[in-house]
Amino acid sequence: MKKAVFTLALILILCSFKTETNTGIPSGEKLIFVGSYNMSGLMTQLAQVTLSTEMVNTSKNSYLHLNCELATYAKWDKFFKIRDSYESYVDPTTLKPSLYKRSIDEGGWTKKEKYTFKGNSVTSTSKRKNSPETTKTFSVGGSTQDVVSLMYKLRTMAIDKMKTGQSQSFVAVFDEKQIPVTVKLLGTEMVTAGNLGSKNCYKLSIGAKTDVLKGKDKNLIYLTADEKKVPVLMKFSIPVGTGQLALTSASGI
Amino acid sequence: MRKTLLIIAIVLTIVSIIFSVLPLDTLALAPIGLALLFIFLAFKKSDVTQRKLTKILFIVTYICALVVLGKTFLIKDKVAVDTKFEQQKVESKKEDIKDLEGLE
Numbered sequence: 415m416k417k418a419v420f421t422l423a424l425i426l427i428l429c430s431f432k433t434e435t436n437t438g439i440p441s442g443e444k445l446i447f448v449g450s451y452n453m454s455g456l457m458t459q460l461a462q463v464t465l466s467t468e469m470v471n472t473s474k475n476s477y478l479h480l481n482c483e484l485a486t487y488a489k490w491d492k493f494f495k496i497r498d499s500y501e502s503y504v505d506p507t508t509l510k511p512s513l514y515k516r517s518i519d520e521g522g523w524t525k526k527e528k529y530t531f532k533g534n535s536v537t538s539t540s541k542r543k544n545s546p547e548t549t550k551t552f553s554v555g556g557s558t559q560d561v562v563s564l565m566y567k568l569r570t571m572a573i574d575k576m577k578t579g580q581s582q583s584f585v586a587v588f589d590e591k592q593i594p595v596t597v598k599l600l601g602t603e604m605v606t607a608g609n610l611g612s613k614n615c616y617k618l619s620i621g622a623k624t625d626v627l628k629g630k631d632k633n634l635i636y637l638t639a640d641e642k643k644v645p646v647l648m649k650f651s652i653p654v655g656t657g658q659l660a661l662t663s664a665s666g667i
Numbered sequence: 668m669r670k671t672l673l674i675i676a677i678v679l680t681i682v683s684i685i686f687s688v689l690p691l692d693t694l695a696l697a698p699i700g701l702a703l704l705f706i707f708l709a710f711k712k713s714d715v716t717q718r719k720l721t722k723i724l725f726i727v728t729y730i731c732a733l734v735v736l737g738k739t740f741l742i743k744d745k746v747a748v749d750t751k752f753e754q755q756k757v758e759s760k761k762e763d764i765k766d767l768e769g770l771e
Binding site: 448453455456458459461462470472473474475477479485486487488489490491493497499501503512513515517528530531532 | 689690691692693694696697744745746747749752755756759760763764766767768770771
Protein backbone atom coordinates (compact mmCIF):
# COMPACT_ATOMS: atom_id res chain seq x y z
CA MET A 415 0.00 0.00 0.00
CA LYS A 416 2.86 2.31 0.99
CA LYS A 417 4.55 1.49 -2.29
CA ALA A 418 1.41 2.35 -4.27
CA VAL A 419 1.01 5.71 -2.50
CA PHE A 420 4.69 6.48 -3.01
CA THR A 421 4.51 5.60 -6.72
CA LEU A 422 1.37 7.71 -7.18
CA ALA A 423 3.00 10.65 -5.40
CA LEU A 424 6.13 10.28 -7.48
CA ILE A 425 4.12 10.24 -10.72
CA LEU A 426 2.22 13.37 -9.65
CA ILE A 427 5.47 15.16 -8.79
CA LEU A 428 7.03 14.17 -12.09
CA CYS A 429 3.92 15.29 -14.00
CA SER A 430 4.04 18.66 -12.29
CA PHE A 431 7.61 19.18 -13.57
CA LYS A 432 6.69 18.30 -17.12
CA THR A 433 6.95 21.29 -19.42
CA GLU A 434 6.01 21.25 -23.05
CA THR A 435 8.52 22.90 -25.34
CA ASN A 436 7.43 24.76 -28.45
CA THR A 437 8.61 21.88 -30.59
CA GLY A 438 6.16 19.50 -28.96
CA ILE A 439 9.02 17.49 -27.45
CA PRO A 440 8.24 17.52 -23.73
CA SER A 441 10.82 17.81 -21.01
CA GLY A 442 10.62 14.83 -18.66
CA GLU A 443 9.79 12.36 -21.40
CA LYS A 444 11.24 8.90 -20.92
CA LEU A 445 11.04 6.15 -23.51
CA ILE A 446 12.45 2.72 -22.74
CA PHE A 447 13.18 0.29 -25.54
CA VAL A 448 14.35 -3.27 -25.61
CA GLY A 449 17.22 -3.66 -28.05
CA SER A 450 17.35 -6.98 -29.88
CA TYR A 451 19.92 -8.30 -32.28
CA ASN A 452 19.39 -10.96 -34.91
CA MET A 453 21.49 -14.00 -34.01
CA SER A 454 21.19 -16.89 -36.46
CA GLY A 455 17.71 -15.83 -37.51
CA LEU A 456 16.39 -15.30 -33.97
CA MET A 457 15.94 -11.91 -32.33
CA THR A 458 17.86 -12.00 -29.06
CA GLN A 459 17.24 -9.33 -26.44
CA LEU A 460 20.57 -7.74 -25.59
CA ALA A 461 20.16 -4.30 -24.13
CA GLN A 462 17.94 -1.57 -22.83
CA VAL A 463 17.89 1.74 -24.65
CA THR A 464 16.54 4.75 -22.82
CA LEU A 465 15.65 8.04 -24.48
CA SER A 466 15.00 10.84 -22.04
CA THR A 467 14.60 14.59 -22.10
CA GLU A 468 15.03 17.26 -19.45
CA MET A 469 15.46 21.01 -19.28
CA VAL A 470 18.90 22.25 -18.26
CA ASN A 471 19.56 25.84 -17.25
CA THR A 472 22.81 27.72 -17.45
CA SER A 473 23.28 31.25 -16.11
CA LYS A 474 21.97 32.72 -19.40
CA ASN A 475 20.02 30.10 -21.30
CA SER A 476 17.80 27.07 -21.10
CA TYR A 477 18.52 23.95 -23.12
CA LEU A 478 16.64 20.77 -23.75
CA HIS A 479 18.92 17.89 -22.85
CA LEU A 480 18.26 14.89 -25.10
CA ASN A 481 19.81 11.76 -23.74
CA CYS A 482 20.10 8.34 -25.33
CA GLU A 483 21.61 5.56 -23.26
CA LEU A 484 22.31 1.97 -24.14
CA ALA A 485 23.11 -0.60 -21.48
CA THR A 486 23.37 -4.36 -21.91
CA TYR A 487 21.23 -6.52 -19.65
CA ALA A 488 22.99 -7.82 -16.53
CA LYS A 489 23.15 -11.37 -17.90
CA TRP A 490 25.31 -10.17 -20.83
CA ASP A 491 27.62 -7.92 -18.80
CA LYS A 492 30.03 -10.77 -17.97
CA PHE A 493 30.45 -11.55 -21.68
CA PHE A 494 30.24 -8.16 -23.38
CA LYS A 495 29.30 -5.14 -21.33
CA ILE A 496 28.09 -2.07 -23.19
CA ARG A 497 27.46 1.33 -21.67
CA ASP A 498 26.95 3.88 -24.45
CA SER A 499 25.52 7.33 -24.17
CA TYR A 500 24.62 9.86 -26.82
CA GLU A 501 23.64 13.31 -25.59
CA SER A 502 22.60 16.53 -27.18
CA TYR A 503 21.85 19.93 -25.70
CA VAL A 504 19.48 21.77 -27.99
CA ASP A 505 17.48 24.94 -28.25
CA PRO A 506 14.05 23.96 -26.87
CA THR A 507 12.28 25.89 -29.65
CA THR A 508 14.25 25.00 -32.76
CA LEU A 509 16.07 21.82 -31.63
CA LYS A 510 19.27 23.39 -32.97
CA PRO A 511 22.15 21.67 -31.18
CA SER A 512 24.79 23.49 -29.12
CA LEU A 513 26.61 20.52 -27.69
CA TYR A 514 26.66 16.88 -28.74
CA LYS A 515 28.47 14.15 -26.87
CA ARG A 516 29.05 10.49 -27.53
CA SER A 517 30.57 8.18 -24.97
CA ILE A 518 31.12 4.57 -25.91
CA ASP A 519 32.24 1.73 -23.68
CA GLU A 520 31.84 -1.57 -25.48
CA GLY A 521 33.56 -4.52 -23.88
CA GLY A 522 36.34 -2.27 -22.58
CA TRP A 523 36.85 -0.40 -25.86
CA THR A 524 36.15 3.25 -25.24
CA LYS A 525 35.63 6.32 -27.35
CA LYS A 526 34.56 9.78 -26.33
CA GLU A 527 33.47 12.51 -28.72
CA LYS A 528 32.35 16.05 -28.09
CA TYR A 529 31.00 18.46 -30.69
CA THR A 530 30.42 22.10 -29.90
CA PHE A 531 28.26 24.06 -32.32
CA LYS A 532 28.97 27.78 -32.58
CA GLY A 533 27.28 29.55 -35.48
CA ASN A 534 28.15 27.59 -38.60
CA SER A 535 31.26 26.11 -37.09
CA VAL A 536 31.64 22.82 -35.25
CA THR A 537 34.62 21.92 -33.12
CA SER A 538 34.95 18.24 -32.42
CA THR A 539 37.24 16.47 -30.02
CA SER A 540 37.64 12.74 -30.15
CA LYS A 541 39.48 10.40 -27.81
CA ARG A 542 39.80 6.67 -28.35
CA LYS A 543 41.24 4.21 -25.86
CA ASN A 544 45.04 4.27 -25.97
CA SER A 545 45.06 7.06 -28.60
CA PRO A 546 45.77 10.76 -28.24
CA GLU A 547 42.90 13.24 -28.35
CA THR A 548 42.24 14.79 -31.74
CA THR A 549 40.53 18.10 -32.43
CA LYS A 550 38.94 19.21 -35.66
CA THR A 551 37.00 22.28 -36.70
CA PHE A 552 34.69 22.24 -39.69
CA SER A 553 31.87 24.32 -41.17
CA VAL A 554 28.28 23.17 -41.21
CA GLY A 555 25.04 24.48 -42.64
CA GLY A 556 22.53 26.34 -40.51
CA SER A 557 20.17 23.36 -40.33
CA THR A 558 22.75 20.69 -39.52
CA GLN A 559 21.78 18.44 -36.64
CA ASP A 560 23.59 15.84 -34.62
CA VAL A 561 22.20 12.29 -34.72
CA VAL A 562 20.34 12.55 -31.42
CA SER A 563 18.63 15.87 -32.14
CA LEU A 564 17.87 14.62 -35.65
CA MET A 565 15.87 11.77 -34.19
CA TYR A 566 13.77 14.27 -32.25
CA LYS A 567 13.61 16.61 -35.26
CA LEU A 568 11.84 13.83 -37.17
CA ARG A 569 9.04 14.09 -34.64
CA THR A 570 8.48 17.71 -35.54
CA MET A 571 8.01 16.93 -39.24
CA ALA A 572 4.56 17.49 -40.71
CA ILE A 573 4.29 13.85 -41.69
CA ASP A 574 0.51 14.06 -42.02
CA LYS A 575 1.05 16.40 -44.97
CA MET A 576 3.50 14.04 -46.68
CA LYS A 577 2.45 11.54 -49.33
CA THR A 578 3.60 7.93 -49.33
CA GLY A 579 6.96 7.73 -51.08
CA GLN A 580 7.72 11.40 -50.42
CA SER A 581 11.12 12.22 -48.89
CA GLN A 582 12.58 14.94 -46.76
CA SER A 583 16.29 15.73 -46.51
CA PHE A 584 18.39 16.56 -43.48
CA VAL A 585 22.08 16.96 -42.74
CA ALA A 586 23.70 15.40 -39.68
CA VAL A 587 27.18 15.40 -38.24
CA PHE A 588 28.61 11.98 -37.46
CA ASP A 589 32.19 10.77 -37.13
CA GLU A 590 33.50 14.32 -37.58
CA LYS A 591 31.82 14.94 -40.91
CA GLN A 592 28.50 16.02 -42.35
CA ILE A 593 26.31 13.36 -43.90
CA PRO A 594 23.11 13.87 -45.88
CA VAL A 595 20.16 11.98 -44.43
CA THR A 596 16.95 11.23 -46.29
CA VAL A 597 13.70 10.33 -44.58
CA LYS A 598 11.07 8.69 -46.74
CA LEU A 599 7.46 7.99 -45.75
CA LEU A 600 6.60 4.38 -46.61
CA GLY A 601 3.04 4.45 -45.29
CA THR A 602 1.29 3.54 -42.05
CA GLU A 603 1.19 0.30 -40.07
CA MET A 604 -0.25 -0.94 -36.77
CA VAL A 605 2.57 -1.55 -34.29
CA THR A 606 2.57 -2.84 -30.70
CA ALA A 607 3.89 0.03 -28.59
CA GLY A 608 4.59 -1.27 -25.08
CA ASN A 609 2.38 0.34 -22.45
CA LEU A 610 0.75 2.52 -25.13
CA GLY A 611 -0.94 -0.53 -26.64
CA SER A 612 -1.33 -1.04 -30.36
CA LYS A 613 -0.81 2.14 -32.35
CA ASN A 614 -1.23 3.23 -35.93
CA CYS A 615 2.24 4.42 -36.93
CA TYR A 616 4.00 6.27 -39.68
CA LYS A 617 6.61 4.01 -41.25
CA LEU A 618 9.69 6.01 -42.20
CA SER A 619 12.77 4.81 -44.01
CA ILE A 620 16.07 6.41 -43.05
CA GLY A 621 18.76 6.63 -45.69
CA ALA A 622 22.21 8.08 -45.08
CA LYS A 623 25.40 8.25 -47.09
CA THR A 624 27.41 6.34 -44.54
CA ASP A 625 28.83 2.84 -44.14
CA VAL A 626 27.08 2.53 -40.78
CA LEU A 627 23.65 1.85 -42.32
CA LYS A 628 23.12 -0.89 -44.92
CA GLY A 629 20.40 -1.74 -47.44
CA LYS A 630 17.56 0.16 -49.07
CA ASP A 631 14.53 0.73 -46.83
CA LYS A 632 16.04 -1.59 -44.23
CA ASN A 633 16.50 1.12 -41.61
CA LEU A 634 13.05 1.99 -40.41
CA ILE A 635 11.51 4.08 -37.72
CA TYR A 636 7.87 3.88 -36.72
CA LEU A 637 6.33 7.01 -35.16
CA THR A 638 2.83 7.05 -33.72
CA ALA A 639 0.48 8.67 -36.23
CA ASP A 640 -0.70 11.33 -33.78
CA GLU A 641 0.54 14.76 -32.67
CA LYS A 642 3.10 13.24 -30.24
CA LYS A 643 4.84 11.13 -32.92
CA VAL A 644 6.40 8.83 -30.34
CA PRO A 645 9.01 6.43 -31.76
CA VAL A 646 7.76 2.93 -31.01
CA LEU A 647 9.87 0.69 -33.20
CA MET A 648 13.20 1.12 -34.94
CA LYS A 649 14.65 -1.50 -37.23
CA PHE A 650 18.24 -1.23 -38.29
CA SER A 651 20.57 -2.95 -40.70
CA ILE A 652 24.27 -2.44 -40.05
CA PRO A 653 27.35 -4.13 -41.54
CA VAL A 654 27.44 -6.75 -38.76
CA GLY A 655 23.75 -7.70 -38.85
CA THR A 656 20.23 -6.54 -38.18
CA GLY A 657 18.31 -5.65 -35.07
CA GLN A 658 15.52 -3.61 -33.64
CA LEU A 659 14.51 -1.37 -30.77
CA ALA A 660 10.97 -1.93 -29.55
CA LEU A 661 9.24 0.42 -27.12
CA THR A 662 8.36 -1.19 -23.80
CA SER A 663 7.54 1.82 -21.68
CA ALA A 664 6.71 5.46 -22.36
CA SER A 665 6.20 8.10 -19.68
CA GLY A 666 5.98 11.88 -19.63
CA ILE A 667 4.88 12.03 -23.27
CA MET B 668 23.74 -45.00 -39.86
CA ARG B 669 22.42 -45.37 -36.30
CA LYS B 670 25.87 -44.64 -34.90
CA THR B 671 26.23 -41.43 -36.98
CA LEU B 672 22.78 -40.22 -35.92
CA LEU B 673 23.58 -41.01 -32.31
CA ILE B 674 26.91 -39.11 -32.42
CA ILE B 675 25.21 -36.05 -33.98
CA ALA B 676 22.43 -36.28 -31.36
CA ILE B 677 24.97 -36.46 -28.50
CA VAL B 678 26.98 -33.50 -29.87
CA LEU B 679 23.78 -31.43 -30.33
CA THR B 680 22.61 -32.35 -26.83
CA ILE B 681 25.94 -31.11 -25.40
CA VAL B 682 25.62 -27.88 -27.42
CA SER B 683 22.03 -27.55 -26.14
CA ILE B 684 23.22 -27.85 -22.53
CA ILE B 685 25.94 -25.20 -23.09
CA PHE B 686 23.53 -22.83 -24.87
CA SER B 687 20.92 -23.31 -22.14
CA VAL B 688 23.37 -22.39 -19.41
CA LEU B 689 24.69 -19.33 -21.28
CA PRO B 690 22.42 -16.25 -21.51
CA LEU B 691 21.55 -16.86 -25.15
CA ASP B 692 17.77 -16.60 -24.77
CA THR B 693 15.75 -18.32 -27.46
CA LEU B 694 18.89 -18.79 -29.55
CA ALA B 695 19.41 -21.96 -27.48
CA LEU B 696 16.22 -23.37 -29.02
CA ALA B 697 18.05 -23.83 -32.34
CA PRO B 698 20.42 -26.63 -31.14
CA ILE B 699 17.64 -28.02 -28.93
CA GLY B 700 15.32 -28.36 -31.95
CA LEU B 701 18.04 -30.01 -34.00
CA ALA B 702 19.00 -32.30 -31.10
CA LEU B 703 15.38 -33.45 -30.72
CA LEU B 704 15.21 -34.17 -34.44
CA PHE B 705 18.39 -36.28 -34.45
CA ILE B 706 17.42 -38.02 -31.20
CA PHE B 707 14.10 -38.97 -32.82
CA LEU B 708 15.87 -40.28 -35.94
CA ALA B 709 18.38 -42.22 -33.83
CA PHE B 710 15.49 -43.60 -31.75
CA LYS B 711 13.72 -44.80 -34.91
CA LYS B 712 16.90 -46.47 -36.21
CA SER B 713 17.52 -48.23 -32.89
CA ASP B 714 16.21 -51.64 -31.86
CA VAL B 715 13.92 -51.79 -28.85
CA THR B 716 16.85 -52.98 -26.70
CA GLN B 717 19.13 -50.10 -27.87
CA ARG B 718 16.85 -47.19 -27.03
CA LYS B 719 18.05 -46.41 -23.51
CA LEU B 720 20.63 -43.78 -24.57
CA THR B 721 18.23 -41.99 -26.94
CA LYS B 722 15.67 -41.83 -24.11
CA ILE B 723 18.27 -40.25 -21.78
CA LEU B 724 19.27 -37.75 -24.48
CA PHE B 725 15.60 -36.90 -25.02
CA ILE B 726 15.06 -36.24 -21.29
CA VAL B 727 18.21 -34.06 -21.09
CA THR B 728 17.23 -32.03 -24.18
CA TYR B 729 13.65 -31.72 -22.93
CA ILE B 730 14.94 -30.31 -19.61
CA CYS B 731 17.16 -27.87 -21.58
CA ALA B 732 14.08 -26.68 -23.51
CA LEU B 733 12.17 -26.19 -20.25
CA VAL B 734 15.09 -24.24 -18.75
CA VAL B 735 15.32 -21.95 -21.81
CA LEU B 736 11.57 -21.33 -21.98
CA GLY B 737 11.45 -20.81 -18.21
CA LYS B 738 14.27 -18.26 -18.36
CA THR B 739 12.61 -16.50 -21.33
CA PHE B 740 9.15 -16.19 -19.82
CA LEU B 741 9.77 -16.12 -16.07
CA ILE B 742 12.99 -14.12 -15.63
CA LYS B 743 12.70 -10.44 -16.50
CA ASP B 744 15.72 -8.87 -18.16
CA LYS B 745 17.28 -6.18 -16.00
CA VAL B 746 20.10 -3.69 -16.36
CA ALA B 747 22.54 -3.87 -13.47
CA VAL B 748 22.98 -0.75 -11.37
CA ASP B 749 26.32 0.66 -12.49
CA THR B 750 27.44 3.18 -9.89
CA LYS B 751 30.57 4.09 -11.87
CA PHE B 752 28.48 4.89 -14.95
CA GLU B 753 25.96 6.88 -12.87
CA GLN B 754 28.78 8.85 -11.22
CA GLN B 755 30.29 9.58 -14.64
CA LYS B 756 26.92 10.93 -15.81
CA VAL B 757 26.69 13.34 -12.88
CA GLU B 758 30.23 14.63 -13.44
CA SER B 759 29.67 14.83 -17.19
CA LYS B 760 26.55 16.96 -16.72
CA LYS B 761 28.46 19.49 -14.59
CA GLU B 762 31.13 19.66 -17.29
CA ASP B 763 28.46 20.08 -19.99
CA ILE B 764 26.96 23.10 -18.23
CA LYS B 765 30.44 24.68 -18.08
CA ASP B 766 30.89 23.96 -21.81
CA LEU B 767 27.50 25.48 -22.64
CA GLU B 768 28.30 28.59 -20.61
CA GLY B 769 31.58 28.83 -22.49
CA LEU B 770 29.66 28.88 -25.77
CA GLU B 771 27.28 31.70 -24.68
